[in-house]
Amino acid sequence: MTTPARFRKCRASIDLAAIRANYRLASRLAPNSQSIAVIKGNAYGHGAVEVANALQGLAPAFAVGIIDEALELREAGIRAPILVLQGVAGEDALRAVSEQALSLVVHNEEQLAWLATAKLKAPVSTWLKIDTGMHRLGLPPDRLVDALNRLRASGASGDSIVVCTHLASADTPGSMAVREQLRIFDDCVAGLGVLQSISNSAGILAWPDTHRSWNRPGYLLYGNSPFAGEQANAALLRPAMTLASEVLAVRDVATGESVGYHGRWTAAVPSKIATVAIGYADGYPRHAPDGTPVLVNGAIAPLAGVVSMDLITVDVTALPAVKPGDPVVLWGPDLPANKIAECAGTIGYELLIGISRRVPRHYPN
Secondary structure, three states: OOOOOOOOOOEEEEOHHHHHHHHHHHHHHOOOOEEOEEOHHHHHOOOHHHHHHHHEOOEOOEEEOOHHHHHHHHHOOOOOOEEEOOOOOOHHHHHHHHHOOOEEEEOOHHHHHHHHHOOOOOOEEEEEEEOOOOOOOOEOHHHHHHHHHHHHHHOOEOOOOEEEOOOOOOOOOOOHHHHHHHHHHHHHHOOOOOEEEOOOHHHHHHOHHHOOOEEOOOHHHHOOOOOOOOOOOHHHOOOOEEEEEEEEEEEEEOOOOEEOHHHOEEOOOOEEEEEEOOOOOOOOOOOOOOOOEEEEOOEEEEEOOOOOOOOEEEEOOOOOOOOOOOEEEEEEOOEOHHHHHHHHOOOHHHHHHOOOOOOOEEOOO
16 A cells, blocks of 8 residues: 655645535535435545545435445445445345445346345345446346336335436537437336436536436536536536645756657757656656646646656746746646646546545645
């Protein structure tokens, strides 16, 4: 296990007040729904235990990807309901779910069979997932009624079963695929009187017809838009993470001289290059190209040269005098992670989750 550095200035500051504000926004946009706060992937890199503690009393329940994430929260004293989105992969895990009073997504026939035969301490609160077009996890829609009957007959499931699905293209405005998934879902649950869940972050922000009994805000909690372009509700989000470091050194680079591995960046004019204490070992994207924006003393400066394990180099020629120790922001409220992700050919989700353990998280509020 890597121990976060105590003396290095590279750090991720997490604004818990922003996360609470983003949760409240999700709730306001869907006032007739409950919102289960999705904190899988270490709360998208923000710290699952810290985020859960910040949302306790505000969010009625949490969702994680795998059972180990749920157990970590239980061990940290989080007693709120926790939903395991991937379900379980065996009867031993199912017994652990029951013992820890976790909730469970059931998405295949094998899991249904385990619930029917397992000897459990207590019934398991269950969400039943159907595949409406994502084709990743979920039972076929025509198996829903039988699955509901089997769960109810087994006695292993709680009284209130939630029927859920996942949207594949909700981050595409006007997507016909979303409309088709919604049609399939509505046809499937018609007349069954079950609790329902469809909306992910993009659904909450842009697809009111997908707001149901339970919504599942994830990425939006951390203040980032799931949309490539502008979206009115997403513009109200408050970014929660600021990834920051400092300048280690500044040097003059003459015209024609190159910087970094393989000399990818070459000075077209006499230039000043700042070396910054962050690299791909910290989670900064290895494939970020020259020109990717970096904030040095609050002003934009372009990346200049290949990202290395511990360091990046930035062209500060156009800025007022830059010196060692000056603050650097890699992303945050004034420089969206989505912008850096776009430059690097990835998505903001990957950047946030990819912040390594050697980067300390600070929680000022």
